[in-house]
Amino acid sequence: MLELILVVSEPSSTADRLCDLLCNDGMPSRHATPTMVLTDWQLEDGVPDLLLVSATLGMDIVRRVTRRIMQMTIRPPTVVVFADDEVVDLTPHVTAGLDYVVPPFLPRQLVSRLLACHFRQAMCRTAEEIQTTADLLKYERELQIGREIQAGFLPEELPARAGWQLTARFRPAREVSGDFYDAFELLGGARIGVVIADVCDKGVGAALYMALIRSLLRHTAICMDTVTGSADNIEPERDADATLLLRSVLATNDYLTTNHLRQGYFATLFFGIVDPSTGSMVYINCGHNPPVLRRPGGDYTLLGPTGPALSLVPNSVFAIGRAQFEPGDLLFAYTDGVPEAKDSAGRFFTQEVMFSLIAGQVGAADDLLDLIERRLRAHVGSAEQADDITMVALRRQPNRVTGRRRSSTAPSAPAKDASVSTTRSPSPGRRRAKGAPGTG
Amino acid sequence: MSFTATLSHNGRTALITLEGELDALTAPMFRDEVERAAEASDVNQLVLDMTKLAYLSSAGLRGLVFARQKMPDEVQIVLVRPNDAVEQSIRLVGFHQSVVISRQVPD
Secondary structure: OOOOEEEEOOOOHHHHHHHHHHHHOOOOEEEEOHHHHHHHOOHHHOOOOEEEEEOOOOHHHHHHHHHHHHOOOOOOOEEEEEOOOOHHHHHHHHHOOOEEEOOOOOOOHHHHHHHHHHHHHHHHHHHHHHHHHHHHHHHHHHHHHHHHHHHHOOOOOOOOOOOEEEEEEEEOOOOOEEEEEEEEEEHHHOEEEEEEEEEEEEOHHHHHHHHHHHHHHHHHHHHOOOOOOOOOOOOOOOOHHHHHHHHHHHHHHHHHHHHOHHHOOOEEEEEEEEEOOOOEEEEEEEOOOOOEEEOOOOOEEEOOOOEOOEOOOOOOOOOOEEEEOOOOOEEEEEOOOOOOOEOOOOOEOOHHHHHHHHHHOOOOHHHHHHHHHHHHHHHHOOOOOOOOEEEEEEEEOOOOOOOOOOOOOOOOOOOOOOOOOOOOOOOOOOEOOEOEOOOO | OOEEEEEEEEOOEEEEEEEEEEOOOOHHHHHHHHHHHHHOOOOOEEEEEEEEEEEEOHHHHHHHHHHHHHOOOOOEEEEEOOOHHHHHHHHHHOHHHHOEEEOOOOO
16 A cells, blocks of 8 residues: 655755645655765654655666665565756656656646556556466476476386385475386296386476386386296296396386487486395396495495497397396396485485495395485485485395205295285375375 | 587587587587587588587487588598497497597697
């Protein structure tokens, strides 16, 4: 509302007349020189809603006076320029877009005119705010779409096997990146496939590309499955899992480089196929951060790249890596977002810290991921999380029977706490297996 | 983060000198220079001087991949003096097979 008008000009009869007119019409108004406003104005002097400034003042002075008043209030004042005799003085102000009044100044007409200017300027500000809000909403909506795409392609449940723990943590950044993880049964249930990947970009584009890769890989792996019956009494052909691995990665890379090379996306990926009855794993690492295979004593090996990133180069050559899970061994796979998480001073979490946490904690898979998550949260603090944080842990549980070694080919006794992957976390902003509604 | 990418031509070589951090925010600047380099006819070599490149994120890597795809296949891409972390990122992802890594700017 219009509660105080400030007439800003050097002392003049026009300024006095304006004040009188307005006061007589019930509109409180005062006069002040520019110097008074710029040097001496206090809150107790009043915060004007409207500045009636003389056209003889230079535009720079008008701007500075306006800014000075704005420092004291949330809403910017309405600004109107008045001319006394020399109407031509108005020209630069009017050209700059200011409202104006010209003599003769008449009772009631002047007040009406100033009120009209006041409402017009208020409406313009509101329109700008609405546009800004609309733009923000549009941006938020795109983020939301990206997140929905991403959430739709993460597994609802992770496969469970007695004697094994499989668990994952996924904390999306505000702006969606292209991380994903996956786990599924293969060869009639005789094998478990585990995937972790990182599409190198952000936004809806990366999320779509991730969805494509996830689908291609899953589809080709399951389609190339040579066993269609039940898993009982069926011995998969020797090295069927290595063949399956290679064929599905090659097929995916071929598809991407044939159809999407020009877009410049690529993805790093680790795909392992585990035989839960023996603990053996075959894997392909396409340019991804080497996962850590940790032994119960705390020593570990890194499963380095066996080929380039996917969709980087047509006709890439990929090699097969092999590893063996003994009882108590744990595989930890992660994306960039873990070691590169920044604190508010811009310092990285670092691989070294991550490795020392892995080597120092030799218990359950969930406990390790909880520990790393806690330390990450402490490190990042109030800084904004720039990248998705994705971690997968697969652990072969230690043998329960003391004093007796079991051969690694005998099926391990089902552990009492055959706990696996399907923990549903209600915490906002974090997902284990999909089940809790994803939040941004 | 401060970042500059400066393009110059020397005969048939296009040279882009990189300084600072190449990440998601600064990658568009790098891409613009690559586009400009690609416009010049008769370029047979693209040299990226990384002596002063402090950091390369995965978005920055994507910028390099973009450079490789933008340039015709016959154009050789040379990376000069990437620091250890940058070179490691490039090798990890397998991109080193598509470029030449060198200790000095070729003539």
